[in-house]
Amino acid sequence: MRHSHQRNTILEAVRAKPVHPTAYQVFESVKEQIPNISLATVYRDLGQLADNGIINTIKKGNVVRYDGNTMIHQHFYCEECGSLFDQELFDEKFVFQLKTKIVHEIENFDLMLTGTCIKCKNNGDKLKC
């Protein structure tokens, strides 16, 4: 019982902001509610949630992030601030349309666009002035 409460708290932390937190960010936010939780426990529970398909993992470089949104979606990664944004570039309708002589079935929808986010661009403009 206590165990499932702990895992639900971890799940809520993944689904809450910041989107796509690292295990450490999840640990930091869960710690406020469960002060004696360890980072190892957070890692283990995140692993179990991912194994069960309740959350997704996203690898960027050697950093693993967790995604509470398991619907088909893609990501935009800002090279400057390291933020990872959800981007719905294509959905089931698009995939249906994509079925051609080449594409039979798409199983993996992972796609990461990289660049600079608007917030970083605006900050850069300010610094130039």
Ligand SMILES: [Zn+2]
């Ligand atoms: Zn940025």
Ligand SMILES: [Zn+2]
């Ligand atoms: Zn996402």
